[in-house]
Amino acid sequence: MITTNVEFTDRSARLDEDVCQRAVHARDARFDGVFFVAITSTGIYCRPICPARVTYPDRRRFFRTAAEAERAGFRPCLRCRPELAPGRALCDAVSRLAVAAAHRIAAGALNGRSVAQLARELCVSERHLRRALERELGVSPVELAQSHRLLLAKQLLADTDLPIARVAYASGFQSLRRFNAAFREHYRMPPSALRRTQRQTRAGRDGAGTLTVTLGYRPPFAWYELLAFLRPRALPGVEVVGPNRYTRTLRIGDCAGVISVRDGAHANGRGYVPGDRRTGHVTVDISADLIPALMPLLSRVRHLFDLDAEPAVVDAHLAQSGMAELVALRRGLRMPGAIDGFEVALDVLLRAGDVRPAAASALARRIVCALGEPIETGIPGLGWLAPTAHRVADAGAAKLEEVGVPRLRALAIAATARAIADGRVRLDVGSDVDGTQAALAEATGIARSLAALIVMRAVRWPDTLPADDPALQCAAGVQDAKSLLARAERWRPWRGYAAQHLYTCAQTSAYSYGRDPSLRSG
DSSP, rough: OHHHHHHHHTTSSSOOHHHHHHHHHHHGGBBTTBEEEEETTTTTTEEOTTTTOOOOGGGGGHHHHHHHHHTTTTOOOOOOOOOGSSOOOEEESOOHHHHHHHHHHHHTTTSSOOOHHHHHTTSSSSHHHHHHHHHHSSSSSHHHHHHHHHHHHHHHHHHHHOOOOHHHHHTSOOOHHHHHHHHHHHHHHHHHHHHHHHHOOOBBOTTTTTEEEEOOSSOOOOOHHHHHGGGGGGGGBBBBEOOOOOEEEEEETTTEEEEEEEEHHHHTTSOTTTTOOTTEEEEEEEGGGGGGGGGHHHHHHHHHHHHOHHHHHHHHIIIIIIIIIHHHTTTTOOOOOOOHHHHHHHHHHHHHHHHHHHHHHHHHHHHHHHHSSSEEEEEEEEEEOOOOHHHHHHHHHHHHHHTTTOOOHHHHHHHHHHHHHHTOOOOOOOOOOHHHHHHHHHOOOOOOOHHHHHHHHHTOTTTTTOOOHHHHHHHOSSHHHHHHHHHGGGGGHHHHHHHHHHHHHHSSSSSSSOOOOGOOOO
């Protein structure tokens, strides 16, 4: 299937209709979210795996995104539910500007804000931003934002018992009237009619007011390996990583609360089962206080767990590039992202040098208690919000030294916090990778290998390779960065996933990533 999937790596090219027809006929789950099929006789668009679709091939039209299908006048299927489709990984398919804009719009950047404001954040003109999205994705920024809001609203109406007014605001609409009008215009029914058609039992909210939402991904998914990577790096008091669940506190804007993520495919003990709606999705339990920030929250969860990855394509490429044994051991290995970029930077810098994991965790606990914010959760082990870049920058290196952080490490952490707080460094998905890495190294004085490790997770660029990292060189069986880069040419454009395989393989040994000698504490 590798040659088939190549047809979808360039969004500027037309979809290959023959390939799409074959994927639809086979209901191949690997194309779920890669494209959508619209039926001209019904006016409905579906996922390629839709169980209800039976029609003649000449009545099908194919679109790369749900937004394009809706712009053409089609409404989403009520059975396969396009809003649950895994998002198409855009990193290699569109320009960097379109990537950055699309990710920020998906996270709610245009909810209550203008296209001009987003363009200023991206350092381009409003006209150029509109032109880039029209060319690369086929829709305007406003249309893309509208599709994200409506699809999220449709999911909440179908799967939860949230009042319609709360659904509207949680989906990013600024007024109930505008929500009702947009919903009627796009879906040809009022929101209340859609809710009446959903007869299945809703997950809804429990007695404590927790909202439950599902997020799709493309199997296979090395869930336990991902949790094993996150567990030793969890911020004490902020994150708890259990056998099959990730739980943490977080603040988004004025909203603070708790989320808990579990994987349906592993919860049932059977692994992924095609056609079983309980598998191929993670379930996110969200405390009521975070519901107003739902759109950016779900975007961050997708980022952390790399839910938009295409593992079949990545695994096949790496297996053919000399990593077949590692791939066979951990099919569907994800490249962990981040809920917050500064948290990744803090973790990497605390573990740099020859610091043992237990010592790094002890330092992290002291920093959380000194610079984090207490929060009442009722959950053992969770009682703090993570320190923000602004709070650490205001406290400075002296405060970090007071809680036991060695001087060189404290200076590096404080410099990183200042660079992020004043906007010199943006650790956002879609940011320019080389520019961010260079700016981070220049502003903080840390080694480029550490900057690359931070960027790899915070920006989630799949071709990032921290070639200067001695731990990665050791895991790859080479002696220097030049040799590693030469070997890694075969792994492109997924060198980040190859690095994750090597890090995961080495994790059982006495190893800590990011051994920068300049940060050794003696």
